[in-house]
Amino acid sequence: MQLTLGILIPFLGTTLGASMVFFMKKNLGSRIEQILAAFAAGVMVAASIWSLIIPSIDMTTGFSEKFVWVPAAIGFIGGILFLLLLDYVIPHLHASDDKPEGPKSKLKKTTMLVTAVTLHNIPEGLAVGVVLAGAFYGNAVISVSGALALSIGIAIQNFPEGAIISMPLCAEGYSKPKAFLVGSLSGIVEPIAAALTLLFVGVVEVVLPYVLSFAAGAMMYVCFEELIPSSHGEKHSNLAILSFSFGFIIMMVLDVRLS
Numbered sequence: 001m002q003l004t005l006g007i008l009i010p011f012l013g014t015t016l017g018a019s020m021v022f023f024m025k026k027n028l029g030s031r032i033e034q035i036l037a038a039f040a041a042g043v044m045v046a047a048s049i050w051s052l053i054i055p056s057i058d059m060t061t062g063f064s065e066k067f068v069w070v071p072a073a074i075g076f077i078g079g080i081l082f083l084l085l086l087d088y089v090i091p092h093l094h095a096s097d098d099k100p101e102g103p104k105s106k107l108k109k110t111t112m113l114v115t116a117v118t119l120h121n122i123p124e125g126l127a128v129g130v131v132l133a134g135a136f137y138g139n140a141v142i143s144v145s146g147a148l149a150l151s152i153g154i155a156i157q158n159f160p161e162g163a164i165i166s167m168p169l170c171a172e173g174y175s176k177p178k179a180f181l182v183g184s185l186s187g188i189v190e191p192i193a194a195a196l197t198l199l200f201v202g203v204v205e206v207v208l209p210y211v212l213s214f215a216a217g218a219m220m221y222v223c224f225e226e227l228i229p230s231s232h233g234e235k236h237s238n239l240a241i242l243s244f245s246f247g248f249i250i251m252m253v254l255d256v257r258l259s
Helices: 002-022 030-058 070-089 103-120 122-136 144-171 176-185 189-203 205-232 238-258
Strands: none
Touching (some): 002 144, 002 176, 030 070, 030 144, 070 205, 122 189, 144 238, 189 205
């Protein structure tokens, strides 16, 4: 039951966010989108540090004390390179891309935005899966409550992602149920990635420190490639900085308090 909850909670966050299409008449304003992107970035940075990198270092064995950072460094770089490869291979919309006009251009932009969110949900699914695996297989560094804290934190930052997908689709002519379905399904890759990671790590538990830091690197890539640029838009925003800090603190408190 705890494993199932841990896997599904982030997807629930996306689904609840997508449901906002039924309650809000207009699209999210650019200022709101910036604040939500900054908040999500804060959550992901804190989760990468407390839930992934620190446990990766703490559980490393087979290295002298001076080199316990090696698996974390290798995994982190691997996660960065993995997302770089996906970004290169799969066409999608970046935060810094121009926003073309016209019905066809808008449809293409929306499709690429859905692809971008779906693509960048992969590292979040990896993170949830590997932390749950550590807890499930009895690793002393990771507790079940700590794993659930990560799931809840990612669900919180998934909420605005679901809304950012479903509401523009509705504004461009999709029915509300269809916009909700597409927004919700953009997060389905997370439980799939989590389940696959859980199975893989269970077979080869020795790779756990590497996979933890791999997920951290992939999440950091998403933060600096997409979320942080989106949080600033065309100009500097003090609200974005405050929102980032708030998201960081919430995730930090969740992880420290529940670990």
